[in-house]
Amino acid sequence: MKRANSEAAKDLRREQIIHAGLDEFFERGFSSAKMDNIARRAGVSKGTLYLYFASKEALFLDIIKAVAIPRVEMMESMMVQSSGFFSTLNMLSQQLPLLVRQSSVPKVAKVLIGDAFAFPAVVREYRQQVIERGHRALTIMVRKGCEAGEIHTEDAENVARLMIAPVIFSAIWTVVFEPHDDEALDLQALFQCHQQMLMKALRPEAP
Template sequence: MRRANTDAAKGVRRNQFLEAGLQEFFERGFSLAKMENIARRAGVSKGTLYLYFDSKQDLFMEIVSSVALPRVEMLEEILRQADDFEQALELLVSALPMMIQDSKLPMLAKVLIGDAFAFPEVIKRYRQDVIERALAGLTALIERGCEMGVLHTDNPYNAARLMVAPVIFSAIWAVVFEQGSEKSLDLPSLFQTHKNMLLKALKA
């Protein structure tokens, strides 16, 4: 593979490394993944890979940023656009199936859950940059609904956790239980059911 000389070419090369890295982490786990294997998958030498990333953890953190952060930003944008809780739920129900089916998020979730104790700093950063950001936005949405008198819950933060539970469930299901299965989880139907249950539970 020829050396990338322009910024655009370097960006393409970097993305190739992220794809190769995610595949290696997904198949072998963080602990057993090797930089030389990632380089081989990308068709470069290990030395070339180290020109872009200082370490395996550095590469994995960039994978987290490229896969998960855009989804958090999308969720935050949905919450900004919504006039009320019900509209926000409707927008989320429409967007979440695509966020799971058309992204590498399930693969990333499998690595994080399967090998969490191997990289505590990465887990801490993921919680701060991804999970807590998402929960903060949802908690604020529920709190606004409670202040307006249209929702009721004693604990908006826990309610926000329950809101995102099907997302985590769906990601795990996709990479663990659908392997070799002919039938896929009907995500639009799942999230529609979840939306209806949330409205019944939270509406004042």
């Protein structure tokens, strides 16, 4: 393949490598993935691959930046623009199933879970840049809902974890169990059910 000279061509080449890397990590696991295979999947030489990424760890960190962090930013933006706790919860319940179905986040989660001990620094980076950042935003959302009198809880941090739990469950389900099942999980129904349970549990009791 010809060398990428323009910035646009370099960006496209980087994107091709990122997609190829994610497929290799997803299918073989982080430990068994090989840079030779990633180069072959991307249609580049091994030397070209190393011009972009010095190691598997560096490549996976860029995968996290490309796949997961934009979704966290989207969630943060929704919370900033929201007019209240329940309206934001409703938006999240509509958008998060699409995130699971239409993004590569479940693939990233499967790689992390399956090979977490092989690259602890990368797992730590994912936790800080994705998990903790999302958890922090949801915790703020819960506390604001309490301050506004919309909801009541003594444990905003764990409520935030419960809010994100269906994403983790459905991500694991879609990449581990669903490929061997004849029927796809109805994620919209799952998230709507979860939303209804949260609304019932968090509404302040009538005086």
